[in-house]
Structure formats: structure tokens, C-alpha cells
Amino acid sequence: MAPGVLVDETIDRDGLQLEETSDSIDNVNVLNGQLKKQQDWDSTSKFDAEKDKTQFRQYEDACDRVRNFYKEQHTKQTVAYNLKVRNNLKFQKREEMTIWEAMEKLNTLIDESDPDTSLSQIQHLLQSAEAIRKDGKPRWMQLTGLIHDLGKLLFFYGSEGQWDVVGDTFPVGCAFDERIIYPGSFSDNPDIKDPIYNTKYGIYSPGCGLDNIMLSWGHDEYLYNIVKDQSTLPAEALAMIRYHSFYPWHREGAYREFMNEHDEKMLEAVRAFNPYDLYSKSDGLPEIEQLKPYYLELIDEYFPQKVIRW
Template sequence: MVAKDISHRVSKPILSGISVTSGDSPIPSTRTKEGKLLEKLDDKVMVVNQLRGELKKNSVSPHCSVEQELEKAEKDNLDETEWAAETAQYKDIDTKSFRQYELACDRVKQFYEEQHEKQTVAYNIQARINFKTKTRARMTIWEGLEKLNKLLDDSDPDTELSQIDHALQTAEAIRRDNKPRWFQLVGLIHDLGKLLYFFDSKGQWDVVGDTFPVGCKFSKKIIFPESFKTNPDFLNPLYNTKYGIYSKHCGLDKVMLSWGHDEYMYHIVKGSSTLPPEALAMIRYHSFYPWHQEYAYSYLMNDHDKEMLKAVKAFNTYDLYSKTDQQYDVQELKQYYLELIDEYFPEKIIEF
């Protein structure tokens, strides 16, 4: 098992990257040998992609009039009080009918028992090394959505629909409220990281489910917290204290969240899109329910996280309450979302 293979060799994780030592020399990487350099490179790539996007936005598309281009720009520049405003779509919805894990089927409970046992610090370090040192597939965002359609999420008690159905439900709900185009795109791709299941995952436990920090005490506000007792880190004095390997208000960007589709897609989008920081936070933290719903781990937050929390909570409403039996005609909506994808992903072929 991967976690056992590396746990005795890990000296100290550098949480701003994945710098991990093995003996006297770093574990080799196909891109760079230093985790910090990897993060700096990621940041530079993101800046370049944002500049590309700005240039693209400033040039009028042959398919759009100048007026249409200006309208798009105006929508994307809505201030926070407008795009983060509460939606009236779900004002009458019974919120207590969602995430009823106490009534969940055995499939869901068994999933979380396995996830909580196997998401260790050692495994998470190895997963990030694997991400940084290999490309699993090259395809367009839409091709990824079509591939993802074969997956049924074992951790979700609220829907039995396909992944592309849920993606369109979320995106269309955001679109109905006239939220910015980047916000709509997040709705479409927020679960695309579940493609991990078809690549090098160990099962569903390192792909889906609620996320949580590893390397510090597991919060009782995580779903089914009692199942963490089988996790090897549960009794490890390095990891079972309030702060563990972190420090007070260090910032969530320095915290390892349990590896899965959120973390995976966050890194892909950060390196290949022009989406704003709010969009990146929505993608990275949308399954971090102990944080954005229960305010757990607030002692690790910095001021930036407080701002991003507003964005994540704004997105969560659409992600959760759009899960109904309604299905959209994929072909009817495809062209609209293809154009939306092209707007924020300068390179059509993405390295997953």
C-alpha cells in the first residue's frame, strides 16, 4: 500500500509544496526537485493564463458583436455584493432533507469508514508527488465531462443521477440567477476532478466525499467522526493535536486537505485557466463541509480565507440544492458551455 511504502521515509512535509526527502536527496520529479519551486511555477503559470484570458476578452470574438462582448465584461465585473447575494431559487426548499447521513444507505457509510481510515499524511504526500510527476490524460474539458458520466458517486446520499446531469443542474441554477460567466463555469466543472477515479485512484475513497485536513486533530464536525479511530494518524502525537504540523492562522493554502477530486481539480484549474481566486476557492473547498458549514478549523484560517469563505458559501447553495430529479438536454446546452469553457481555458487540450 502506498502509505506504508513512504511513511518511514518522510522527514517533514513542506506544505507550501510537496518537498519530501528520501535519504539524503529529494524524491526525483519530472518537473523540478523542490516543492516550493513547483508552487512558484504554478503561480507563474496561473498569471500567464490570466493574461492570456484578458487579451482574449479584449479582442472581439468573430461570433459576437461589440455590444455582446461589453455585456459579458459587465457581468464578469459585478461586485461581490451582487454575485454573492443569496438566491431566491431555494427560499422554500427544505434544507434538512439534504445530507441526511443518518438515513444514508450502507454504501455511503461504508465509503466514509474506508475514507477515514486511509486518508493519512503519508498517503496525501505520495498523492501530491504522483500529481506533480505525471500526466494522466490529455483532453478537452467537455471530453472530460463525457468521460465522467460513467461514475456514480458512492459518497453522495442526495442523488442517483449521472455526473454530467449534476454538473448541468448546478451550472443552470447559477445561470438562472444571472451570476457571472466564470461562476457558471465553476458550476459546470466543480466535480470534474472525479476523473481521478478512472486514472490512478485506489477506489472512491481518494476521489469523492467530504474533505478535511490531515496532519492535525480530526474534528468531531466531520461526518462519521468515530471512524477516524482506525486511521494510523489518530494516535500519532505529531498529528493528533489541535494544530498538528500547522500553526495558528497559517492559512488554508498551507494545509493538506484529504486528497480527492477537489484538490486535484483545483491544481489543474490553477495551472490551465484564467478563472479568478474566488472560483479556485469554490473548486478547492466545496466538499470541505466541516469548514464552510460548521466553521471547524477556523483557527487555521487567515484573512484571505475569510474572504474566500464567502465565495464558497455562495457556491455551495447551488451545488447542494440543485440536486433534483430534473434532467437537461445535454446537446441543447452543449454549445453554450463549449463557448464558456473556451473563454476561460486558453488551451483547449488540458493535461489531467
């Protein structure tokens, strides 16, 4: 069982507000151009062919909630903070539960904040997974769609707000690229005054590989650290989880100087996954109890330990 401070926090944290911010952020994250049709997991998505993607807001039209969120995130995501939270994850006592229990926990927390919310977290996860399934993608990719946002549990496990849970991610420890959303909002981040952190390569080296880059802390990075140690999901799935909010990289082409050959293949994977995250939300809600047996079997296939340390 998690420490009392973690359990108690779930009573007071506003899960609905987190989802409203997360959804507002999602609405400005629009894919740029068509995906190249290849094969199997990386073939072009079909489920969204008739969706009007122009309805997703562009950055310049984003609401104040999004702008204020990114100002706080860009100010507080520092090297020091990222080192601290990663160290805490290694040594703190962790709650244990299955993947489905984690989905229900996150879903329940949001519902308690506002039972009238139109789309719960578990519905979004199932919509993503079902879109991937209907397009005939591999079972491991279906499971990735099902779990990709479970890292939002972090909001109830000692996060300092929304800014270290959701939103676009970016490297810390090197100069903040101009292709990050609202690049001017880094002005109060102390790392921009550091003589090493504010250089192009910072603490890294060209071609070092994104596995060696410290990305800003949030639900992507949190879940990635859990899944890579406790599942048998392939490298492509891990990349989809870790980088699905890394829009400066997979959409804008930033930080290519750090990529190695492995990262090129992972970039294809993230771009193949992205439509199922952005465009799977719809008015047609999944039948949770009907789908549950299928996905429980899928979970057991790739999480042999059953009970996961969160």
C-alpha cells in the same frame, strides 16, 4: 495519451457505484441556516427558495453505504498517503483532452456501468451551471458550476477506491476535529497515534492560511490543482472547487484557527456556491446539445490553452 494502466482501468471501475456513493453522501450534506444576502456572486441563491430541504437526510439517518464509506476514508486518509498521491500527480504521464471531452468521458463511463441511471454526471454539472446562470451570477461562477465535479475522473486514473475520490474533506497532519462527520471512525487511522499529527496544530501554525493546509485527497483537491495552473478563473472559483466538500469548515466552523484574512472572503464564496451543488438536482433534465454552444464559449473564455492535462 495516458499510460495503458489508466486507460484499462476505465473498463473495470464501477462508475455507477461511485455515483451512488457520491449521491448518498450529498444527501446528508445540508446547509445550516440562510446565506447572508450581499451582492453579485455572493447574493442569496433564488432557484432553491421553494425546495423542501428537509428531504435531505441528516447524518444520523444515513444509510450503511455512507457509514462504511466514511469508516474506510477516515482510516486511509493519512499524511503519508496524501504526500504520495500529490507526488505522483507531478511526475506521472497525464491524459490530455478539452473540458467538454472530460465531461463526456466521465459521463460515458457512468453510462456504460448502467445506462438506466436516472441522472448522469453531465446532467448534474449542467443543472448546477444553469441554476447559477438563471440566478444572474457571473460567467466565471457559471463555469465553476459546470466543472466542479470533473475531478471525479480521478476514480478512473489510479485511485485506490471511492474513499480517495468523493466524500467530505478535512485536513491531514493535525488532530481530526470532532465536527467532521462520524469523528469516531478515525480510530484506526495511524496518524492519531503520531505525537505531532495528533495535536491541535500538528505540522501547521495558527493563521498560516488554508492555502498551506493539506486537505484529504479527493476530486476537489485533484481538480483544484488542475484548474489553478491551467485556467484564468478567479480565486473565488478556485475556492469553490477546492472547498465545496470541506463541510467541517464551511458548515460547522471548524479549523478557523488556520484561517487568514484571504480565507474569510473565500469562505463567503464557498457558502454562496454550495446551494447550487446540493439543491440543483431535479426531474427536469437539461437539453445538452442546446446548451453546449454557450458553455463551449464559456470554457474557451477561461481555459485559453483549450487542451487540459488531466
